[in-house]
Amino acid sequence: MQVWSNDLYESVEHRVMVNSEKERFSIPFFFNPAHDTEVKPLEEMTNEEKPSKYRPYKWGKFLVHRKGSNFKKQNEENIQIYHYKIA
DSSP: OTTTTTTSSOOOOOOOOOOTTSOOOOOOOOOOOOTTOEEOOOGGGOOSSSOOOBOOEEHHHHHHHHHHTTTOOOSSOOOOGGGGBOO
């Protein structure tokens, strides 16, 4: 959503903290588009004053790279959305 919204909606780092005083209930939701989906800011979110902040990328390539690492800490950094950010 961060890329499609051109940073209008930012992703947050996932953190879970234990609260020993209050019960917590959570439901995870995973959004996975088709592998050939091109992810880039929507036209409605860009204009001359607010140009695209991300290069387009294919969701499948991004996901395969992430899953290939099994989301573990590697000797090199796992691919992140900000790797597609335009400087």
